[in-house]
Each structure stands twice: as structure tokens, then as C-alpha cells.
Amino acid sequence: xxxxxPSSPPPSPLAPGDPDALRQWLxxxxxDCLGVPAASLATDVPLTDYxxxxxxxxxxxxxxxxxxxxxxxxxxxxxxPTIDGLTVRLASRTVR
Amino acid sequence: MSSxxxxxxxxxxxxxxxxxxxxxxxxRKAVGFVRHPEHEGEEALRSYAWLDxxxxxxxxxxxxxxxxxxxxxxxxxxxxxxxxxxxAGCLYAGMVAxxxxxxxxxxxxxxxxxGIAKDAEAGAVLTVSETEADVRHWAARTGLGALPLYSVxxxxxxxxxxxxxxxxxxxxxxxxxxxxxxxxxxxKGVVVTHGALADNVRSLLTGxxxxxxxxxxxxxxxxxxxxxxxxxxxALFSGGAAVLMSGSxxxxxxxxxxxxxxxxDLAFSAAPDFAYDYCVRRVKPEEMDRLDLSRWRWAGNxxxxxxxxxxxxxxxxxxxxxxxxxxxxxxxxxxxxTLLVSLSAGELRTRRVDxxxxxxxxxxxxxxxxxxxxxxxxxxxxALEIRVVDPxxxxxxxxxxxxxxxxxxxxxARGYWQKPEAxxxxxxxxxxxxxxxxxxxxxxxxHDGELYVTGRIKxxxxxxxxxxxxxxxxxxxxxxxxxxxxxGAAFSLPTEEGEAVVVTHEVGPSVRPERGPELxxxxxxxxxxxxxxxxxxxxxxxxxxxxxxxxxxVQRRLTxxxxxTGELAQVHADPGAHRLLAALREAxxxxxVLPPVT
Numbered sequence: 001x002x003x004x005x006p007s008s009p010p011p012s013p014l015a016p017g018d019p020d021a022l023r024q025w026l027x028x029x030x031x032d033c034l035g036v037p038a039a040s041l042a043t044d045v046p047l048t049d050y051x052x053x054x055x056x057x058x059x060x061x062x063x064x065x066x067x068x069x070x071x072x073x074x075x076x077x078x079x080x081p082t083i084d085g086l087t088v089r090l091a092s093r094t095v096r
Numbered sequence: 097m098s099s100x101x102x103x104x105x106x107x108x109x110x111x112x113x114x115x116x117x118x119x120x121x122x123x124r125k126a127v128g129f130v131r132h133p134e135h136e137g138e139e140a141l142r143s144y145a146w147l148d149x150x151x152x153x154x155x156x157x158x159x160x161x162x163x164x165x166x167x168x169x170x171x172x173x174x175x176x177x178x179x180x181x182x183x184a185g186c187l188y189a190g191m192v193a194x195x196x197x198x199x200x201x202x203x204x205x206x207x208x209x210x211g212i213a214k215d216a217e218a219g220a221v222l223t224v225s226e227t228e229a230d231v232r233h234w235a236a237r238t239g240l241g242a243l244p245l246y247s248v249x250x251x252x253x254x255x256x257x258x259x260x261x262x263x264x265x266x267x268x269x270x271x272x273x274x275x276x277x278x279x280x281x282x283x284k285g286v287v288v289t290h291g292a293l294a295d296n297v298r299s300l301l302t303g304x305x306x307x308x309x310x311x312x313x314x315x316x317x318x319x320x321x322x323x324x325x326x327x328x329x330x331a332l333f334s335g336g337a338a339v340l341m342s343g344s345x346x347x348x349x350x351x352x353x354x355x356x357x358x359x360x361d362l363a364f365s366a367a368p369d370f371a372y373d374y375c376v377r378r379v380k381p382e383e384m385d386r387l388d389l390s391r392w393r394w395a396g397n398x399x400x401x402x403x404x405x406x407x408x409x410x411x412x413x414x415x416x417x418x419x420x421x422x423x424x425x426x427x428x429x430x431x432x433x434t435l436l437v438s439l440s441a442g443e444l445r446t447r448r449v450d451x452x453x454x455x456x457x458x459x460x461x462x463x464x465x466x467x468x469x470x471x472x473x474x475x476x477x478x479a480l481e482i483r484v485v486d487p488x489x490x491x492x493x494x495x496x497x498x499x500x501x502x503x504x505x506x507x508x509a510r511g512y513w514q515k516p517e518a519x520x521x522x523x524x525x526x527x528x529x530x531x532x533x534x535x536x537x538x539x540x541x542x543h544d545g546e547l548y549v550t551g552r553i554k555x556x557x558x559x560x561x562x563x564x565x566x567x568x569x570x571x572x573x574x575x576x577x578x579x580x581x582x583x584g585a586a587f588s589l590p591t592e593e594g595e596a597v598v599v600t601h602e603v604g605p606s607v608r609p610e611r612g613p614e615l616x617x618x619x620x621x622x623x624x625x626x627x628x629x630x631x632x633x634x635x636x637x638x639x640x641x642x643x644x645x646x647x648x649x650v651q652r653r654l655t656x657x658x659x660x661t662g663e664l665a666q667v668h669a670d671p672g673a674h675r676l677l678a679a680l681r682e683a684x685x686x687x688x689v690l691p692p693v694t
Contacts, residue, residue, distance in 0.1 A: 035377065048620045051630035051672075055347055055370075055560055059378065062348025078625050 023087040026064075030083060033059045046081035064090065109265050109290040110297075110333060111187050117335040118148030124309075125337040127180040127328070133341060133356040141337055141360075142177045147184060152257035154185025154222065154248060160255070161244045163219045165190040165263060168273060170218040170243075171319075172198050172209070172231050175342045178248040179318045180328060182222040185248070187271055187290075190263030194218055194273045194285070195319040198227055199234045204280060204572060204626050210238045211283045212275045216513060221245040267291030273513050276321050276431040279565035285513035286431045288325075296434035296507035297330045299478035303439045304394050304425070306334060306363055313339030314365040315346040315353055320561070322399050325435035326366050350375045351383035354414075357392050366396030366427070368561030369403055372410040379413075390418030394441065398427035399561040401549065402472045403594055404446045411444075428474035428549055432522065432534050434507040438482065438547045440475025447471055447548060454550060457498040459541035467683065469590070473546045480505035483526070483533065484542050487553055490527040493541075498550055501540045502526070502533040509534070555652050557588050557597055559629055566652055569599065569627060576622050579607050579615055583642045585655040586631075589676075592683075596632035596676055599623065600655060603636045603667055612636055612668025620670075633673025641665050 023043060030047060031038035033056045041050060052060075057077045064072040070093040080086045107113035117124060121144065128141030158169060169186045171193055173179040179195075186193035194216045199209040213221075221240075223231045225247040235241045246252075271290045278284030301310065312331040316323035318340075331338035339360040346353045354375065357365050372395070397407065407424045415421065422443055429436040448470050450462040462468030480503050484493050487500040511519030525531035537554030540547055557564040570584035581602030588595040599619070607615065616634045623629040641664065643651040658664040660680055669677075 046617055046621055048624040048630070049617050053624045053630045054628040055374075056630075057624075058344055058347035059374075065348070078621075081621060 019087055019091050022091055023083060026083050026086055026090070029060060029063050033057075033063070041083065043083035043087075047077070047083070048081060052077070068093075107294070107333065108267075109187075109269075109294050110184070110271070110329060111262065111265055113333045113335065114144065114151065114184055115148055115262070117332075118144040121335075122148075124335065126332065127177045127338045127340070129176045129340050129342075130356055130360070131341075131345075133352045133359055137359070141339065144335075147177075147181055147332075149257045150178075150181035150248065150251075151184035151188045152260035153251050153255040154182055154246075155189035155191075155260050156257065157246060157251060157255040158185070158189045158191060158220060161220060163189070163191060163244075166192060166270065167219040168192045168194050168216040170209075170213050170216065170221045171195045172221060172223045172227070173318065174198060174224065174227055175315070175317060175340050176224055177340075178224045180332070180338065182248045183318070183324075183328070184332070185222070187265075188260065188262070190265065190269070192216075192270050192273055194275070195324060196275060197317065197319050198231070200227065200230045202626050204568075206234060206238070208280045208283065209234075210240070211280060212285070213240055213243075215275075215283050216273050216285055218243065223247055225250050265290050267294075268510075270510075272324070274321055274324070274431045274509075275319075276563055277512070278518075279568045281568075281571075284515055284518055287510040287513050288434050289510060292434045292507040292509060293325065293329060294333070295479060295505075296325060296436055297333045299480075299507065300326065300330050300436050300439075301334055303436070303478045304364055304396075304441060306330070306336075306393075308335050310334045310336040310364065311339060311360060311362045312336065312364045313341075313356060313360065313362045314367060315341045315343045315356075316367060316561075317343055320399075321431040321435050322366055322368075322396075322429075322561070326396065326398075326429075327364075330364075346371070347374075349383075351379045351387070354379065354387050354389060354417075358388050361391055363392070364394045364396065365392070366394075366398060368400040369397055369406050370400065370560050372397060372424070373403075373406045376406075376409045376413045384414070384417050387414075387417040389414055389423075390420070392419060392423055395419075395424045396427050396439070397424060398429055398474075400558045401595060402426040402474065404444065404470045404472050407444055407472065426472050426474045428501075428538075428547055430536055430538075432509050432536070433480060433503050433505075434509065436478055436507075437480055437501075437503055437536075438475045438477045440473050440546070445473040445546065447473070447543065449550075453496075454498065457493075459496045459498050459543060459548065459550070469592075471548045471550055473543075473548055475547065476545055477503075477547065480507060482542065482547060484540060485526065490524070496541065496543075498539055498541045500553055501536045501538045501547070501549070503536060504531065504533045508532075551590065555587070557586065557629075558595070559597070559627070562628070564627055564629065566650075569623070569629070570601065570650075572626055573599070573601060573619055573622060577615070577618060579604055579611075581639045583639075583644065583650055585642050585650050585652045587652045587656040587659075589632075589656060589660065589680075591632075591676070591679065597629060598633045598635065598656070598659060598673065598676065599629075599631045600635040600637060600642060600659065600664065602639050602642055605639065607636070607667065609667050613670070616668065616670045631672070633670060633676045635659065635664065635669045635673050636667045637665060638667055 061072040125141040199206040272288040273285035451467040453460040493499040523532040566586040584601030
């Protein structure tokens with residue numbers, strides 16, 4: 001799926017090849033989508049335990065695609081339900 | 097813009113309205129699907145000439161395929177202009193449009209669409225080339241492979257639009273079967289006639305003072321009653337344009353919805369309450385800076401409970417973008433009334449009522465310091481008559497009484513398709529012999545002639561504007577998690593932050609309490625994936641703990657009561673359930689009442 005590019009591309013929030021930074025960034029984005037503090041999210045617990053649904057999940061996919069420039073859909077979120085799992089999968093997608 | 101070609105309110109039905117506009121002003125814009133609202137303009141919209149010619153070809157093709165007057169045609173589309181042509185084509189053919197979601201999502205959705213196809217006894221399927229392979233695959237897999245199937249954007253060349261003849265359409269000719277009701281196992285198609293459709297669409301256009309050539313649009317899907325009868329149909333009836341985008345694009349970047357409204361000059365858009373809250377939380381300041389919402393006259397809010405806080409927050413947040421303070425318009429409606437029952441256009445009106453009185457079915461202003469709930473006015477009825485009755489006796493309530501909302505008038509549906517029993521239960525004669533009245537299953541009060549919706553009698557759960565049936569949820573959980581017992585109960589409780597859904601289920605005797613967290617995690621994953629549901633709490637109980645009637649029917653309301661009073665014996669309650677109970681208890685300690693279980 002193609003996305004309309006943001007009119008002023010934000011600076012990439014991440015140093016390439018730094019999984020810890022990616023994990024922390026994802027944790028903040030998940031917290032933002034779920035409306036909870038980032039500190040309340042354990043990275044090895046399924047996000048659906050914190051109330052992630054297709055609605056909040058689609059919001060997360062939108063942020064990931066916009067800022068990381070990699071494809072992300074609900075299928076991936078259901079396959080990799082934790083922040084740790086998502087970090088590994090998205091890190092492999094950002095490697096070019 | 098050229099002058100409006102037709103009087104939108106004079107036409108007898110949608111076919112006459114579309115063909116009249118196409119004849120008078122063929123190049124006028126009718127409908128469009130916009131992928132990138134920031135980068136597209138008028139070229140994204142198709143004309144009435146295109147809509148009329150494509151609808152004619154669809155009609156000719158359906159006739160040539162051997163389908164007769166009144167045949168049901170299943171419409172399985174992504175959000176697209178082609179949907180509008182297929183919808184119009186069914187009506188041009190004198191046939192019945194049956195819109196349904198694309199059966200390419202979850203297995204539950206695919207099963208639900210099979211149920212719809214079978215219940216409606218669909219004689220053909222329409223889609224577009226983009227999804228044709230998926231739809232064919234689904235049809236073959238589910239025993240529907242023999243149905244004729246066409247892609248509206250690739251119609252065979254021999255379907256000559258000039259051979260089309262307008263069918264006889266009367267007020268009682270069936271136009272649409274709307275399947276928003278009924279569980280997956282027992283879908284119920286609301287029978288919408290051309291007369292009801294025209295009447296309801298007119299009431300929306302006049303109620304919001306939308307004249308000829310109005311532009312409406314948004315991201316609601318067209319198989320949803322608010323999309324079909326709240327956006328597309330009124331736009332086409334008025335000789336105006338429907339400008340559509342996808343729901344997924346909205347969820348990814350909610351600012352795109354507002355951009356669509358701005359760039360395409362939409363006078364009206366509508367969405368469930370959650371969408372407005374979502375915009376407040378997720379539209380970024382730099383996105384807002386680019387928006388001019390001053391020409392957006394109405395932001396209809398309906399299809400799930402309307403919250404005063406949402407309306408205020410949305411109006412405040414987007415005032416700097418030019419949004420008129422009174423643009424937000426709470427609405428009440430349901431598919432059984434075609435769509436719209438009442439609307440509130442103008443200043444937000446709410447009443448803060450006493451919670452304990454509400455539990456006793458009385459709608460009374462709360463005294464200072466008393467526990468209260470703010471209820472939003474959904475305004476006056478449009479063309480329909482509303483009555484509030486005691487659900488037990490069917491007699492109208494008096495004074496400040498709360499009761500079941502009943503509705504009658506020209507746009508109430510004829511009933512459910514081939515379901516005489518369900519029809520007789522829902523469309524009833526009242527105690528005074530008047531009727532038929534539509535039993536909405538919603539609770540409310542009339543105050544100064546305005547409708548306030550306070551809760552539900554029906555056990556339906558409403559999540560993001562979608563209707564979920566507790567039975568479907570409980571059944572799916574059992575099917576996927578063999579550790580569960582035979583009975584579960586999903587219900588919702590009113591809280592200060594809106595409705596909280598709680599899912600309870602019995603577990604088998606071998607499930608020990610320490611396994612609870614793991615099982616709840618698995619159940620939550622199923623609920624999120626299959627139903628888009630994140631319940632406030634999940635509670636596992638031992639066999640026999642969920643109350644049933646003597647005939648074995650789950651007593652969900654009683655289960656809810658036991659949960660709120662802490663009497664539901666638990667094997668395991670997850671942290672969300674504990675938080676909810678603590679909040680309820682705090683309200684109880686503070687105010688001396690538990691919220692009503694409605």
C-alpha cells in the first residue's frame with residue numbers, strides 16, 4: 001500500500017542498526033496510540049494485554065510506515081504481538 | 097459550480113434523482129474515492145454521466161444474466177466510486193442491493209458474509225477487478241462459486257447502456273437489504289424500501305438544511321448504514337457529490353479525513369463518537385495548521401453513544417482551524433429506521449441527571465453534590481414520531497420517565513427479510529392499538545421534545561460504531577480456546593468514561609488459578625483480532641457460576657450485576673477487571689450508589 005508522504009519529512013528518529021533505540025521508540029509510539037505512559041508497557045507482554053485492537057494497531061502501523069518508511073500492517077502485529085518481537089521484525093525490514 | 101439541475105426533494109426515488117441529474121448536467125461530479133486527500137482534486141471525482149451509464153450497464157448485465165425484478169445482488173467492494181455505480185445499477189435494474197463487507201478480513205467476517213449471501217438468497221455478486229480474485233476464491237471456498245460475478249470496472253462490452261429501460265419503482269418496492277443486525281449465525285436483513293430510503297434521505301437533507309448539489313463524504317464504509325444512507329445516498333439524491341476515503345487511511349492518519357472535508361468542500365460528514373476523540377488525540381499541530389474547516393457545516397456524531405466531553409473537546413481543539421462552534425451534531429438512528437431518527441443541529445444541549453434516579457428509570461436533574469451523569473440531547477425527531485414506553489407494559493411513560501424508545505413513520509423498515517418472527521417481535525402494535533412501532537431496544541427519555549438516549553435494553557455491544565453480539569463473542573472464544581467451559585457472558589457497564597465492556601467466561605475444572613494470566617492473554621488476543629475489542633476487564637469463573645435461566649439461557653444482565661457487586665466468584669480476574677471494580681467501588685463509597693446496569 002502506498003502512502004502519501006508527509007509534506008515535510010520528519011527527521012529519522014533512529015540511528016540505523018540500533019535495536020535498543022528502535023525498541024524504545026516503538027514503546028513510546030505504542031504508549032501514545034494506547035493513551036498510556038510508556039513506562040507501563042513491558043516489552044515482552046502482548047500489546048493486546050494493554051488494549052491494542054485493530055483500531056489502535058492501525059494507528060501504530062501508520063506511525064511506523066510514516067517514520068520508518070517500512071511496511072507495517074495488522075497481520076504483522078498479530079504475528080509479533082510484543083514490542084520485542086516487533087523490534088526484531090522491523091529492524092530486519094529497515095536493513096537495506 | 098453550475099446551478100443545481102434538480103430539486104433534490106421532489107424526486108420520488110433515487111433512480112429518478114440520479115438519472116435526472118445525469119440528463120440535466122451530465123458532467124456534474126457525483127462520486128469519488130480519494131486515496132491521497134492532500135494531493136488530489138476534482139479529477140478524483142466521477143461524473144453523473146459516468147454513474148448513470150455504468151449503472152445502466154450493470155442493470156442490463158444483471159437482466160441478461162437471468163436475474164428478475166426483486167432479485168438480491170450482493171455488493172462486495174472496497175471503498176470506491178464503483179460501489180456507487182453497482183448500488184445504483186441494482187436499483188436501475190429493479191433489483192435489491194445487499195451491501196456487505198469484503199470477505200477478505202478475518203475468518204469471522206468471511207463467515208458472516210456467507211450467512212448474509214445465503215439469508216438474502218443472493219442471485220449475483222458485484223465487485224471490482226482489484227478484489228475480484230479474492231472474492232472468487234471466497235465464493236468457491238464457501239459453496240457460492242456458481243453465482244454470476246462481475247467486476248463493475250470491467251463490464252463486458254455487450255452490456256449496452258442504451259438498451260436500459262427504467263423499471264417500475266413504487267414506494268413499497270424493496271431497494272436494499274441492510275445487514276447490520278443479527279449475530280453471525282443468524283443475520284437479519286433490514287428491508288428498506290424506495291419510499292423509506294427517499295423519506296429518510298430527505299429528512300437528513302432538510303434537517304441539516306443541505307440544499308441541492310450538496311457535498312457529503314467521509315471514511316465510513318458503504319456497507320454501514322451511516323455510510324450508505326448518511327453519506328452516499330443523500331449526496332446522490334441532492335444532485336451533489338459523495339467524496340469517500342478508506343477507513344484504514346483515516347485510522348493511520350486521522351488528519352486526512354479533515355483534509356478531505358477541507359479540500360473537497362464537504363458540507364457534511366459523519367462518524368461515530370470515537371472518531372472525534374481520535375482526531376483530538378492524534379491530529380498533530382502541524383497538520384492542523386494546514387486545515388481550514390470553516391466551510392464544514394455539520395459533523396454528524398452517531399451510531400454509538402454520543403459523549404458530551406468528546407463534542408466539547410473536538411469543538412475546542414479544531415476551533416483554531418475555523419470549525420464552527422456548533423458544527424458538531426449529535427444524531428440518533430438505527431438501520432431499522434433506515435438510518436436517521438433524530439438530530440440536534442445547533443448548540444450542544446446536555447442534561448446532568450441523577451444516577452440513582454436513572455436506575456429507577458427517571459430522568460431527573462441531579463441536585464448539587466449528587467452522583468450524576470451528563471446525557472447529550474440527540475435533538476428532535478426529523479420525520480418520524482418518537483414515543484417512550486415502559487418496555488414491560490408497552491404504555492407510554494409519564495413525566496420524567498425513562499423507557500424504551502419506539503419509532504414510527506414512513507422511513508421505518510418493513511421488517512427483517514424473511515424473518516416473520518423477528519419482525520413481529522421488533523415491529524409491534526402498542527398497548528393503545530397504534531402502530532406498527534419499531535422497538536429500538538434503546539432506553540431514553542423525551543425532555544422538552546428532545547430525545548436523550550440513556551442506555552440499552554438489548555444486549556448488543558457497540559464498539560467503534562460497530563454492533564457486536566455477545567453470543568458471537570462468547571461462541572468464538574469457546575471455539576478457539578478449549579480450556580473454556582460451556583458458558584460465558586459479555587456485557588457492558590456505563591462508567592464515567594463511557595461504556596466498559598467486560599468479558600466473563602467459565603473455565604474447565606483442570607484450569608488452575610495460576611494459569612489465569614496466560615489464558616486471559618490468549619483471550620484478549622482473540623478479542624482484539626477477531627472483534628477489534630479491548631474489554632475493560634476479563635474474568636474467568638468456575639463452572640456453574642454464570643447465572644442461567646431455567647431454560648439454560650445466559651443471564652448477562654444478572655452476571656453484570658454480580659460482577660459490579662463483587663459477588664461473581666472468580667478463578668482469575670485480570671488487572672483491568674480489578675481496576676474497573678475498584679473504580680465502581682470508589683463511586684459506590686463516594687456516592688452510595690452503583691451505576692445502573694442498563
